[in-house]
Structures are given as C-alpha cells and as structure tokens.
Amino acid sequence: MIRIGFGKPLLVVLLLLLPFVLDSYTIHVAILIMLFAIVAVGLSLVMGFAGQVNLAQAAFFGAGAYASALLTTTYGWNPWLAAVAAVVATCVVALAVAVPALRVQSHYLGIVSLGLAVAFSSLLSNSDVTGGASGISQVPPLSLPGLNLGENHDYYYLVALALILVVGFALFVANTTLGRRFKAMRDDVLAASASGIEIRYYRLTAFVLAGLVGGVAGVLYAHNARYVSPDTFGLGVMFLLLAMVIIGGQDSVWGAVTGAVLLITARNLLTGVQAFQQLAYGGLIVGTVVFAPRGLAGAAMDLRRRFDLPWPSIPIPWTRRRLAPPPLVLDPADPALEGVALRIDNLSKRFKGVQALDGVSLEVRAGEIHGVIGPNGSGKTTLFNVISGIYRPSGGRVAIWRHDVTGQPSFRMSRLGVARTFQNLRLFRQLTVLENVMVALDRDPARAHIRYFIAPWVVLHKERVRRARALEMLEEFDLVDVADEIAVNLSYGRQRRLEITRALAAQPTILLLDEPAAGLNAAEQEGLKAMIRRIRDGGVTVVVIEHNMSLVMNICQRLTVFAHGKVIAAGTPSEVSSDAAVIEAYLGRGAAEPVTAAL
Amino acid sequence: MIYFVQTLVGGLGMGAVYALVAMGFSIVYRTMGLVNFAHADVVMIGAFLAATLFVTMHLPFVVALVGAIVVTGALGFAIERILRPLESKDLNLMLLGTIGFGIMLQSAAILVWGSFGIAVPTPIPNIPLDVGGVIVTTYQLLVLGVSAAAMFMLYVFLDRTKLGTAMQAAAMDRSAATAMGVNVASSNAMAFVIGSAMAALAGALVGPLLYVNPTLGVYVGIKGFAAAILGGFGSIPGAIIGGLIFGLIEAFAAGPLSAYSELLTFVVFALAMMVRQTGIFGERTVDRA
Numbered sequence: 001m002i003r004i005g006f007g008k009p010l011l012v013v014l015l016l017l018l019p020f021v022l023d024s025y026t027i028h029v030a031i032l033i034m035l036f037a038i039v040a041v042g043l044s045l046v047m048g049f050a051g052q053v054n055l056a057q058a059a060f061f062g063a064g065a066y067a068s069a070l071l072t073t074t075y076g077w078n079p080w081l082a083a084v085a086a087v088v089a090t091c092v093v094a095l096a097v098a099v100p101a102l103r104v105q106s107h108y109l110g111i112v113s114l115g116l117a118v119a120f121s122s123l124l125s126n127s128d129v130t131g132g133a134s135g136i137s138q139v140p141p142l143s144l145p146g147l148n149l150g151e152n153h154d155y156y157y158l159v160a161l162a163l164i165l166v167v168g169f170a171l172f173v174a175n176t177t178l179g180r181r182f183k184a185m186r187d188d189v190l191a192a193s194a195s196g197i198e199i200r201y202y203r204l205t206a207f208v209l210a211g212l213v214g215g216v217a218g219v220l221y222a223h224n225a226r227y228v229s230p231d232t233f234g235l236g237v238m239f240l241l242l243a244m245v246i247i248g249g250q251d252s253v254w255g256a257v258t259g260a261v262l263l264i265t266a267r268n269l270l271t272g273v274q275a276f277q278q279l280a281y282g283g284l285i286v287g288t289v290v291f292a293p294r295g296l297a298g299a300a301m302d303l304r305r306r307f308d309l310p311w312p313s314i315p316i317p318w319t320r321r322r323l324a325p326p327p328l329v330l331d332p333a334d335p336a337l338e339g340v341a342l343r344i345d346n347l348s349k350r351f352k353g354v355q356a357l358d359g360v361s362l363e364v365r366a367g368e369i370h371g372v373i374g375p376n377g378s379g380k381t382t383l384f385n386v387i388s389g390i391y392r393p394s395g396g397r398v399a400i401w402r403h404d405v406t407g408q409p410s411f412r413m414s415r416l417g418v419a420r421t422f423q424n425l426r427l428f429r430q431l432t433v434l435e436n437v438m439v440a441l442d443r444d445p446a447r448a449h450i451r452y453f454i455a456p457w458v459v460l461h462k463e464r465v466r467r468a469r470a471l472e473m474l475e476e477f478d479l480v481d482v483a484d485e486i487a488v489n490l491s492y493g494r495q496r497r498l499e500i501t502r503a504l505a506a507q508p509t510i511l512l513l514d515e516p517a518a519g520l521n522a523a524e525q526e527g528l529k530a531m532i533r534r535i536r537d538g539g540v541t542v543v544v545i546e547h548n549m550s551l552v553m554n555i556c557q558r559l560t561v562f563a564h565g566k567v568i569a570a571g572t573p574s575e576v577s578s579d580a581a582v583i584e585a586y587l588g589r590g591a592a593e594p595v596t597a598a599l
Numbered sequence: 600m601i602y603f604v605q606t607l608v609g610g611l612g613m614g615a616v617y618a619l620v621a622m623g624f625s626i627v628y629r630t631m632g633l634v635n636f637a638h639a640d641v642v643m644i645g646a647f648l649a650a651t652l653f654v655t656m657h658l659p660f661v662v663a664l665v666g667a668i669v670v671t672g673a674l675g676f677a678i679e680r681i682l683r684p685l686e687s688k689d690l691n692l693m694l695l696g697t698i699g700f701g702i703m704l705q706s707a708a709i710l711v712w713g714s715f716g717i718a719v720p721t722p723i724p725n726i727p728l729d730v731g732g733v734i735v736t737t738y739q740l741l742v743l744g745v746s747a748a749a750m751f752m753l754y755v756f757l758d759r760t761k762l763g764t765a766m767q768a769a770a771m772d773r774s775a776a777t778a779m780g781v782n783v784a785s786s787n788a789m790a791f792v793i794g795s796a797m798a799a800l801a802g803a804l805v806g807p808l809l810y811v812n813p814t815l816g817v818y819v820g821i822k823g824f825a826a827a828i829l830g831g832f833g834s835i836p837g838a839i840i841g842g843l844i845f846g847l848i849e850a851f852a853a854g855p856l857s858a859y860s861e862l863l864t865f866v867v868f869a870l871a872m873m874v875r876q877t878g879i880f881g882e883r884t885v886d887r888a
Contacts (some may be wrong), residue, residue: 051691053691053694056696099869100869100872100873101871103872104872104873104875106634106691106694107634107636107690107694107828108828108832108872110634110636110694111821111824111825111828112865112868112869112872114784114821115821115825115865115869116865116866116869116870118817118818118821118861118865119861119862119864119865119866120862122860122861123859123862126859127859141709168817206720206768217610235817239698239702240696243699243702246699275706275707275709275714276710277706277712278702278705278706278709279702279703279707279710281702281705282699282700282701282702282703282705282706283699283703284699284705285695285696285698285699285702286681286699286700286703288695289685289692289693289695289696289699290681290684290685290696293692300689417763490740494644520734521771
C-alpha cells in the first residue's frame, strides 16, 4: 500500500480553471503573480537553498526581458528564437555574477551583487542601446498556432505552464541530491567539501539555475507587457522579491510561491499608497528574520509536526518493491588495502610567523587504530586539516595507499577515501539526521547532475537506494529513531555519533577522528570505544586525535605524540607512556625523573 | 595633465563623503559585528534631516547638522536594539534584517518628504578658485576640510582617549573586555551613535553636491559601504582609502563613459574583492576546522 498525494494535481487543476472565473484585469494580475513566483523560486534556490546572498535576482529578470525585447525589436528576430537566446544570455549574466561568489560570501557577496545590480539598472537607464529611461516599446507578442498569445486569457496558460514546469523542477531539485548538496554547502562549507562536494561547481550551478528561471520569467514578461523599462527591474523589485522569499520561508519552493501570491496581491489591492506598501514589506522582512526566521513555510512545518497533519493523499493498493541497498564497498581482505594506509613525510605547515607543523613524518598501518596525542596547540588538528585537504602544506608529502595525494583539495580527498570529523562538531545543522547521512553517502560526481535534464528517473531511483542505505546505517548506529529530526536538535552525544556516522557514510578507507570523546560522559565514551572498534573491524583504518588518555591507551595499537608542531615520540601505548620526552612535554622539564621513580 | 589633476580634485570631494560613510559603517562593524546594510539609508535620512532643518526651517547649517546627527543616532540605536538577538546567530539573517530596515527607511522618507527631494544650496558662498589652472570650489574645500577634521577627531578619540581604547578592546574580545570592566553594551551604543553621526555628517555634506532624494542611499550609501569593504572590513584607514578610491574611479569613469560609470565602478570593485577579499587593510581570518 502506498499513498499518492493529490495536493499538487489539485493545485494544477485549480490553476488551469482559474481564468474561467476571473475578469480580464484579474487575469492580468494573476499573470504577474505567476511571473514573480517564477523569479522568486529562482531566488529561493540560490539564496535559501545554496546560501548565496544574491541581490541581483531582479537584474536576471531584467536581463531576460531586455534581451528578448532588444532581439525582437532592434534586430527583428523571431520571438521564439529570441526567447531562447534571451534565456541563454541571462544564464551567462548569472554566471558572471556568480564568479565573485567563488571567492566572497555572505555580506561581501551581498554588496558585490547589489553593486552589480545597481550598475545594471544604471546601464539600462543611461545606455542608448536599451532606450534609456523610456525603455523599449512595441515588443512583438509570442505566437502559437491556435492561440492568441497577444490576449491575456491565452497568455495565462503559457505562463501557467512555465510556472508548473519551474515549480515542479525546483521541487524535484529541492528534494533530491542537488538540493541536499546545496543545503549542505549552505550549512557548513568545510564539512560539505570534506563530504566530497565540490563547492565551486555548486555555487555556479545555483546562480545559473536562478538565472535560468529569472530569464524565463523575464522573457514571458517582455512579450506580455510588450514594453520594458528600467524601473521594472530596479532595486525596489529586488527588495520585493527578497521580501517574498523571506516571508515565504527561504528554503522552501512553496514558500517563495506563497510569498509572491501574497505580496503581489497586496500590492495590487494597495495601489496608490506605494510608500506604505514598501514600509510594510520592509517591516515584514525585519519581523520575519527576528521572530520567525524560517518564514511561513517554517511555521507551516511546525504546525504540521505539532498536530501530526498528513499531506492530502489517497491510499492505493500497490506495494513498492523493497530495495536491498548495496553493501558498503570495503572488503577487509582486499589486497590493495594492505601495508601502509597513510604515510606522512617531512610535512610542514607555516601560518604567518607560526610553524604549526615542522617536519612531521609518521606512518599509519592498514587496519589499525592510530592515536595522535599531544598538548593543545601542538599541531594535531593542523595535521588533520592538511591530510584532509583543507590546508595546503608548505612542504612535505602525504600519501594514502602508496599514492601521493599532497595538496589535493578537500572534496577530492573525500572521494579518494579519506573521511573526517571535526573537533568542534560540524553537522549540516538545518538538515535532518537522515539527510546528513545521505549527503555523505552520495558519491556521484557533480557532472552526474546532468541527469536532472536527461534522465530524471535515474535520480529518483538512486535517491531511493540512498535512503534505504542511510536508514540502515542509522539503524546500525542507533540513530534511526531520530532520522527525521533536524540535526541541531539532537543531544550533544548523539550529534557526535551522527558526525562519525556521516563520515563513515562517505565510505572511507581512512577515517580521521578529531577529539571524538570531547564532552561525552562515561557511558557515551564506552559506546564510542565500541563504535571505533567496530569501524576498524569493518576494514577502515582509523586515526584519532584524543586527549582522553584512558580511551587512547585502551583502543589504539600505536600512538604518535606531538609537541610544538613536531613528532616527539611514536610507538605502542606502553612505549610512549614511558618515554621521557613525552612526560616532559606533558608535565614539564624535570618531571620525568620523579614520575618514573614514583612508578 | 590639467584634465587629470582636475578630475583627481573632482573625485576627492565625493571620495571624502564616501570615506565618511565607510567609516561609520566600519566603526559599527568592528565594535559589534553588525553588517549594517541600512547604513546607506541612514545617510539618506541624515541628508534629508539636515536639508529640512537648513532649507525649510532656515536654521544655521551647524545647528541643522547637529540636529541630523542626534536623530540619526537614535535611529541607529533602535536598529541595533531590534536586531541584537541575531548578532550571535546568523550573519545572513542579520544582513537581511538590515536590508529590511533600509527598505523601511527609504519608504519612510518618501512618506515624510515625498519622492521629489530637496535642492540644497551651499552653506557658504560657492566660489570657484583657480589654482594653477585647476578649478577648486570653496564648498569642495569645506567638504574636504570637515571630513578630514571628523576623521582626525575619530582617530584621536579611538586611539588617545580611555573610552575609545575601551571600545577597541570590546571590539577585539567581548568577554575579556567585560572582565576588565568595560561596559560592552554602552560601548556598542557609543559605536552606533558615532557611526550614525558619521552617516548624518556625510549626508549633510553631500546635500549641496547632489540632490537630496530618497534614492540617495542607493547612490552614496552603497558606494560608501562598498568602499568600507574595499578598504578592509572594519579598518578605519581602510575606510578612508577605500572611499577616496571610489571617488576617483567614479570621477575618471564619468568623463568618457558616463553611461557605463556605475557599471565600471562596481565591476572594478567586484574584481578587487576577488583578488583580495579582505580588502586593502583587512586581516585574513582563518575559518578554523
């Protein structure tokens, strides 16, 4: 028995029936609402999902409209050909705005994109090519056999079709691998790249998607209004879009649509008091971010959770084939996984004036649990950051399984089989427990996303397999009861456990754990020991930084001791604990004698 | 050559105004970490207040200036108070919140003053002076002088007075400063008042150079904001250099390619940010794993 939702089909039917009950002015408003909904969905994808503060979305809208208007009027192109070219042109503009996003984020990106948007407006109103402040008029209508697209009634269906396609596509992205990678990147860039996500590619993709839908809406606008002018795409419109997305709920496709419906309706009811409208939506933005940062969609979700409301759906008697998820790929008997797992040669890392790592060499054997200990600031975490590709080393080499991987970026190290956890917990905070694991389980390269256009069913199938596998892992590590909980709501101990599970989901051959026992109580520490041993028994080589000596002595076969960025001792726990240099590093000069004497 | 020097001098006037805006933005950021996108519109409100007091109510320019500073100071204080819960939570949300305030201020200005704006005469007779073939107006000199004086006073305050040093300490480490007996809350409030005062001063000075209208924030404020980032987020000398650079780029772009001057300015800015995100005087912060 599965349940088929009928909410969306119902909405589509209502959308298609609407023109029969509306007068021509209201149809005109409805077209406007749908166009803004499309643009807002684009903004939601780039800002809400991918976390890119894009204040140039109105400019994308404008770029599509102006390109189409220019090509059809000044250059006399066929409207459909011009439409396609305009959408492509908008994607190129979006890519140009995205380039700074590769380097700058947050408020920096905000001001850069805002600046480019202001520049775009000023270009439109000053350039002769775009007709200056008076814009471009007499844009020809689109035409289709059998339809009169010069009339609002028929045009409504064209826009409705575009809206259905855009919303459908956005929902598809939002609920599958691409959307999840966007949100992972938004929540924690470092953890996302350590989970194998190539950040650059996803930032560009987010902007291009925003540009794509912005361009589509722009083209549709130009051929409906038949006239384009600079103030239709200025900062006022940008702020209106921003208000739609924030009030609706930033990372919600439906939220963006709802925001567009509410604000455009309000704008049309309140014509003539424009300044008051603007005052109101400015106030709504402030109120939303302070009191309900997840917007209407967030509020709706809370309600649904509290009262356990289901989506509208009907049951149909059909059993979905149960998926047997594939086993994890590691085979402990694999001959490639023998000998030395990780070899560090003469590795050094300098920060401005600080030598964090100074000629470090160490060897981790296949299948062992290797401890890295040392006082605070002795370079242990820096070592992990260099191995996992977050920092580039200043000198020396890193090799895994006899392959040189020195200086490889973080996402590639993840793909090469090195997973890690972080000293100060880096979960994808707003993703559910299940999604956290699914992000890491997802080993498909970025280019596989082309399937969204050419083979969407493969995306869906892979999604089902991944979900089944993720649930199995959660079961194994005792997190399945909180699978749908937002990660940040878990208890601290379980968050730590989730982080290790997530690292393991990336199917590593080498797992780096950075202080996994920090903040755990005695019972949780016992659980952790068992977990680490189980991971090792599954064929994964484990390197663990830890201050908790009883844990280290208990589970590690060999230890490496750091002080001041250098390795001062290495060997079995018992060798290391009687080493004079180690005792001195921990207890200070002269301590070695009395301590040994006392023992 | 004369043309070059003339453009340079022309750019310096607006550059000084951008530098003032940038300083106001920077001092707030460095003291409390608030990225205030509404600062641009606080500048515009300052300009309107000064213009109203000076032009409509015929008060002396200095009185108008002080009045504008007092009101915008209160405004800045209110913005900080409302967004304070977001300070430690989410920089992006806070940023969106300040954009919300910016929208409100702009529409409030339209409601109070209408969308047409006020033309402000210069407070002193604006006489063009010929210095070796280069034309400098007396008002330009006044703008430069007042800006320089304000910047110098801010520097003396931050570096040479006990209160200023305490504010810097609060900026560097909140809890350590509290432990040393610095009242961080009052230091924040002080930063906001100074920041808004800088905004009002910039707004009042720019009034006679441009035309005071509700979109002034977009044209002066955003460039001042960008200047602060270009100079180095939170750095006072950076704000001054960033402001002057913006003034100069704009002046040199305006001559031959006026239609594309804004585009050129912001493309240069975007490229500069990509080359060096931390700006000219900014310090690189390491995102610790």
